[in-house]
Amino acid sequence: xxxxxxxxxxxxxxxxxxxxxxxxxxxxxxxxxxxxxxxxxxxxxxxxxxxxxxxxxxxxxxxxxxxxxxxxxxxxxxxxxxxxxxxxxxxxxxxxxxxxxxxxxxxxxxxxxxxxxxxxxxxxxxxxxxxxxxxxxxxxxxxxxxxxxxxxxxxxxxxxxxxxxxxxxxxxxxxxxxxxxxxxxxxxxxxxxxxxxxxxxxxxxxxxxxxxxxxxxxxxxxxxxxxxxxxxxxxxxxxxxxxxxxxxxxxxxxxxxxxxxxxxxxxxxxxxxxxxxxxxxxxxxxxxxxxxxxxxxxxxxxxxxxxxxxxxxxxxxxxxxxxxxxxxxxxxxxxxxxxxxxxxxxxxxxxxxxxxxxxxxxxxxxxxxxxxxxxxxxxxxxxxxxxxxxxxxxxxxxxxxxxxxxxxxxxxxxxxxxxxxxxxxxxxxxxxxxxxxxxxxxxxxxxxxxxxxxxxxxxxxxxxxxxxxxxxxxxxxxxxxxxxxxxxxx
Numbered sequence: 001x002x003x004x005x006x007x008x009x010x011x012x013x014x015x016x017x018x019x020x021x022x023x024x025x026x027x028x029x030x031x032x033x034x035x036x037x038x039x040x041x042x043x044x045x046x047x048x049x050x051x052x053x054x055x056x057x058x059x060x061x062x063x064x065x066x067x068x069x070x071x072x073x074x075x076x077x078x079x080x081x082x083x084x085x086x087x088x089x090x091x092x093x094x095x096x097x098x099x100x101x102x103x104x105x106x107x108x109x110x111x112x113x114x115x116x117x118x119x120x121x122x123x124x125x126x127x128x129x130x131x132x133x134x135x136x137x138x139x140x141x142x143x144x145x146x147x148x149x150x151x152x153x154x155x156x157x158x159x160x161x162x163x164x165x166x167x168x169x170x171x172x173x174x175x176x177x178x179x180x181x182x183x184x185x186x187x188x189x190x191x192x193x194x195x196x197x198x199x200x201x202x203x204x205x206x207x208x209x210x211x212x213x214x215x216x217x218x219x220x221x222x223x224x225x226x227x228x229x230x231x232x233x234x235x236x237x238x239x240x241x242x243x244x245x246x247x248x249x250x251x252x253x254x255x256x257x258x259x260x261x262x263x264x265x266x267x268x269x270x271x272x273x274x275x276x277x278x279x280x281x282x283x284x285x286x287x288x289x290x291x292x293x294x295x296x297x298x299x300x301x302x303x304x305x306x307x308x309x310x311x312x313x314x315x316x317x318x319x320x321x322x323x324x325x326x327x328x329x330x331x332x333x334x335x336x337x338x339x340x341x342x343x344x345x346x347x348x349x350x351x352x353x354x355x356x357x358x359x360x361x362x363x364x365x366x367x368x369x370x371x372x373x374x375x376x377x378x379x380x381x382x383x384x385x386x387x388x389x390x391x392x393x394x395x396x397x398x399x400x401x402x403x404x405x406x407x408x409x410x411x412x413x414x415x416x417x418x419x420x421x422x423x424x425x426x427x428x429x430x431x432x433x434x435x436x437x438x439x440x441x442x443x444x445x446x447x448x449x450x451x452x453x454x455x456x457x458x459x460x461x462x463x464x465x466x467x468x469x470x471x472x473x474x475x476x477x478x479x480x481x482x483x484x485x486x487x488x489x490x
Contacts, residue, residue, distance in 0.1 A: 005053045008033060010043040083429060083436040085112055085174040090165035096132045097168060100403045100418045100443065104129075104171040110439040111167065113424030114175035116198040121178065121424035121439070122399040123201040126388030126480055128164045130403040133270050133387070133482040137215050151188055155212050158184055171441070188212050198395060201478055202274065205232045218270040222301055224261035233272040233478070240284050246458045249273060249386075249479050250291040254298065254333055258319045258359070263301040269486040271296075271384055273479045287462065287473045292451050294384040294481050298333060302364050304371070304379040308334040309344065312376060316341045320356040335361065384481040386451075391475040398423045400444065400472050404484075419444040421468055444468045 010033070033041040033048040041048070085108055097104065111121040127134050138156045162177045179195075186194040189207035193199070209215040209232055217230035236256040244251065253273060257263070271294070276284040297303050298317060305314040314335035321334045321344070336344060345356060363371075371378050388401045403418045426440035450457060450469045462470055 006050050007053055007056060008040050009049045009051055009056075010041065011047045011049065081436070082112060082114070082175045083108070083438070085172070085436075087162075087166045087170065087172055087174045087177060089162050089177075090169060091161050092165070094165040094168045096128070096130050096135075097403065098405055100130070100420050101171075103169075105420065105441045105443055107426065107440045108438050109171050109441040110422045111163070111173045111178060111424050112175040112439045113437040114179060115196040117175070117178055117182065118397040118424050119199050119201055120182065120204055122390050122397040122422065123204055123478075124159075124163060124178075125167070125422045125424075126390055126399040126401055126478075129167055130401055131387050131482055131487065133487045136269075137209065137213055152213055155184065155188075155208065159208075172439070175437070185212065201390060201397070202233055205272070218272065219268050220265040222263045222265055228265060233274055235274040236276045238276055238284065245285065246287045246289060246473075247285060248289040248291045248454055249275070249476075250294055252276065252288065253294065255319060257299050258317075258333070258357070262299075264296065264299050265301055267296070267300055267382055267483055267486070268384075269483050271481040271483075273481065275476055275479065277477060287457075288476050289454050289457055289473055290386055290389050290451060290476055290479050291454075292386050292448070294386070295381060296384055297381040298335065298361075300382065302362060302367065303382065304363065304367065305335040305361055306376070306379050307337040307340050309336060309340040312337050313371060313379060315361055316358050317361055318345075318356050318358045382483070384483050386479060387482050388480040389472050389476050390478040390480075391471055392477045393471070393475045396425070397477075398471075400447065400468065402448070417448050419447040419468075447472065 032045050033039060033043045035050055040050075111117075111125055113121050138160050158177075158181050162180065163173050166177075167173050182194050185191070185204075185207050189211050191199070191203050191207050194207070210217075215232075217232050219231050219234055221229045221231070221234075223229055234253075234256075236252050238252065238256055238259065241247065241255070252275065275288055298305060305317070306312070307314040315338055317333055317335045318341070319333040334344075341358065345358070367378065385404060386402060387404070388399055390397060390399045392398075399422050401420055401422060403420070405417060421442045421444050422440070424439045425437040427438035429435055429438060446466065447468050450466070451472075457465070457469065457473060462474065465473070
């Protein structure tokens with residue numbers, strides 16, 4: 001009719017799709033690929049239709065991108081789906097880059113956003129692009145999980161081969177690859193609306209890692225009542241400390257652990273921290289400084305501590321000694337031996353007439369035996385390294401990601417590490433119907449130096465800070481820390 005092209009369509013679900021398209025199936029009784037007595041294709045009854053090409057759009061699950069350049073118009077003068085951006089499916093193992101190369105920066109780079117996917121794009125980019133700490137998810141033995149073996153393998157192939165490998169090697173992943181993952185989570189998970197609704201990174205972690213992959217939680221805690229809790233992400237719950245208006249993540253995590261009497265059962269390989277903000281608007285603090293290193297020595301059950309005064313084995317810890325009025329809170333809560341604690345807490349300027357919350361540090365009998373034989377050489381500290389910060393402003397998620405040079409570098413030397421900023425929807429081309437998002441990755445050469453100098457940020461007005469420093473301290477939502485000694489363990 002009128003020279004318009006017509007396509008024969010085989011439907012997956014005639015009932016559901018028919019309702020969506022408002023089709024009256026009584027008009028298509030025995031309709032299985034034939035038209036006016038001529039059979040054009042074979043399909044089950046009520047699964048076939050003929051529609052004009054003008055009302056059809058490509059299925060993202062079978063999108064190939066062709067040989068068109070990104071942003072090129074098709075022969076009808078309209079943008080290709082997703083701008084024609086294509087990314088390869090790469091099997092095998094691709095190691096995380098130790099440098100942010102030119103292939104990783106610019107536009108279109110990173111993960112292309114589509115239909116409220118920024119929460120997922122920013123989380124995946126932060127977790128997998130420049131670290132292998134989470135790769136153990138794909139190296140698990142699923143022999144004992146026969147009921148989920150096929151689901152796990154499909155999940156692994158979609159995420160590892162379709163998203164992580166091309167992201168590490170080529171620096172870009174097209175939106176259809178992410179839509180395939182969202183479709184999979186929508187089918188296999190128990191959270192509705194994964195295909196097009198705005199979600200939270202926590203919902204992705206819970207749906208994909210826990211419900212689908214049955215992965216082991218990254219964090220195992222001992223609680224106040226001696227019970228254990230396992231989780232993928234630790235949420236900081238605190239009241240605002242008016243004496244410390246610009247805290248660091250070190251201070252917030254320590255205070256949260258102390259208030260709720262939490263302790264790590266063992267040193268975690270990965271530690272994902274959700275900072276204290278509620279909803280899209282309210283923030284407990286207007287600025288939070290992500291600590292480049294997180295000293296968890298005092299947070300691990302039975303981990304030996306040094307006295308902050310004399311350097312001998314500590315037996316007590318006091319976070320209130322960190323919150324002195326009129327000063328900036330120290331990065332680590334002081335620990336004391338019995339004699340130093342008594343002397344310090346008798347000082348009038350130390351306590352100000354208020355009783356401090358002093359907690360005991362408990363050690364195993366085995367450690368105490370070794371300490372008696374070897375002395376204070378048994379005391380050590382354990383640091384975790386910041387690898388990424390996911391930020392949210394209004395309803396849009398972005399991420400700042402650190403690429404650590406794993407060579408011989410001091411743990412506190414932030415200058416040799418590189419940072420980049422990722423936005424899966426940095427730009428928009430076309431209208432709402434035919435348009436597409438343009439992802440972007442930008443280098444942040446000075447960010448590490450700023451984060452290494454807390455006092456400089458605290459003393460600066462927000463308006464005086466560089467753009468990337470202002471955003472990472474004003475809008476941080478999730479911080480991802482990794483234990484460098486355990487990062488590459490399978």
